[in-house]
Amino acid sequence: MLANTRALAIGLITGLLLAIFLQHIFVQDGTQPASGPALWLGSDNMATAALRNSLQMAQQVLRGAGYKSARFAPFGPHPPPIASSISSTALRPALSSTSAASKAFSTSSANMASSKSFLDAVKDRRTFYQLNKEAPISDKQITDIVNTAVLNVPSSFNSQSTRVVVLLNKEHETFWGFVGDTLKPMVPEEQWGNTEKKLSGFSAAYGSILFFEDPEPVENLRKAFPLYAHHFGDWSEHTSAMHQFTLWVALEAEGFGANLQHYNPIVDQKVQQHYNIPLEWKLRAQLVFGGRAGEPGEKKFEPLEKRVFVHGAKE
Numbered sequence: 001m002l003a004n005t006r007a008l009a010i011g012l013i014t015g016l017l018l019a020i021f022l023q024h025i026f027v028q029d030g031t032q033p034a035s036g037p038a039l040w041l042g043s044d045n046m047a048t049a050a051l052r053n054s055l056q057m058a059q060q061v062l063r064g065a066g067y068k069s070a071r072f073a074p075f076g077p078h079p080p081p082i083a084s085s086i087s088s089t090a091l092r093p094a095l096s097s098t099s100a101a102s103k104a105f106s107t108s109s110a111n112m113a114s115s116k117s118f119l120d121a122v123k124d125r126r127t128f129y130q131l132n133k134e135a136p137i138s139d140k141q142i143t144d145i146v147n148t149a150v151l152n153v154p155s156s157f158n159s160q161s162t163r164v165v166v167l168l169n170k171e172h173e174t175f176w177g178f179v180g181d182t183l184k185p186m187v188p189e190e191q192w193g194n195t196e197k198k199l200s201g202f203s204a205a206y207g208s209i210l211f212f213e214d215p216e217p218v219e220n221l222r223k224a225f226p227l228y229a230h231h232f233g234d235w236s237e238h239t240s241a242m243h244q245f246t247l248w249v250a251l252e253a254e255g256f257g258a259n260l261q262h263y264n265p266i267v268d269q270k271v272q273q274h275y276n277i278p279l280e281w282k283l284r285a286q287l288v289f290g291g292r293a294g295e296p297g298e299k300k301f302e303p304l305e306k307r308v309f310v311h312g313a314k315e
C-alpha cells in the first residue's frame, strides 16, 4: 500500500515537473519545434501529454503492469527493445571497421558477382513483371537473406510485428492457384482471360514472399502507450513496408527481378488455412520474384525540386 502511494506520488510529481519544463521549452508561444519529440505527439500539447503520460505510468505501476520504459514516453515514444530473446551482437557479423561496412553492400557476398553500393542497389531496383523460374542463388541463400532482413529491419517500438512466409517453387505456384480460385467467381467472365494471363505471369516466377502483420504486438503497444495508440496502426504498416522494400532491393541485388502485389484480403483465408498461419495475422503484400525475362517499363521521375528540401547544408 505504502509502495503504491509512493509510486502514485512519484508519477504525479514527475508529471508536474515535466509539464512545467516542457511548457517552458516548447509551448511558450504555441509553436512546436520543426523536429523532435513534439512531432511524435501529433496535435497534443506537450505539457498536457507529459502530465497524462506520467499519470498513466503511475497507474501502470499501481496495476503492476506495463513496460519499464513507459516512463520515457514524454521525451519520445521509443523504448529499449521489448523482445530480447536473441542477442543482437551474436547475430551481427564481426566487421573490421565501420567504413568497410559502409563501402560494400552485398546481400550474400559469397555469391554476388560484384558487390554494389547500397544506393546503387536502391537505384537498380525496379518493377519486373516478366519473370521466369531461373534463380541466381540457392533456396538456402534466399532463406538466409529473408532471415537477415527480418532480424535487422527496424520496427516501431521494436514491435517486430512483421511475419514473413516464403513460398518457393511448387508452393509459389500453389499460392497463385489459390488467388485464381478465389478470383474466378468474382471476375466477370469476359475479363477472366486477362486476369488469368496476369496470374500466370506471377505463377511463372520463382517464388513469392508474403508479408503479414501480427496484430498482437501492435495491440500490446497500444495498451502500454495509450498516448500513441492512434499511431500504432500506421507504424505497423510502415514496419511492413520497410521489410518489403529491404527484401525487394536485396533480391534484385542478387540478380532476381521482382514486383509487388496486393491480392489481400481476398486470398488471406485460403492461404492461412493451407499453411496453418494464425487467422489474426493480416496479409499486407506479396513480393513476386524470379529470373528476369524482360525489361522494366519506362519510368517518369517527378523533379527533385518538388520533392526534396534541404535547409542548413554547408557549402
Ligand SMILES: Cc1cc2nc3c(=O)[nH]c(=O)nc-3n(C[C@H](O)[C@H](O)[C@H](O)COP(=O)(O)O)c2cc1C
Pocket: 125, 126, 127, 128, 259, 260, 261, 262, 296, 299
Ligand atoms: C506501396 C507500393 C504498392 C504497390 N502496389 C503495387 C501493386 O499492387 N501492383 C503492382 O503491379 N505494382 C505495385 N507497386 C509497384 C509500383 O507501381 C512501382 O514501384 C512504381 O510504378 C515505380 O516503378 P518501379 O518499381 O519500376 O521503380 C507498388 C509499389 C509500392 C511502393
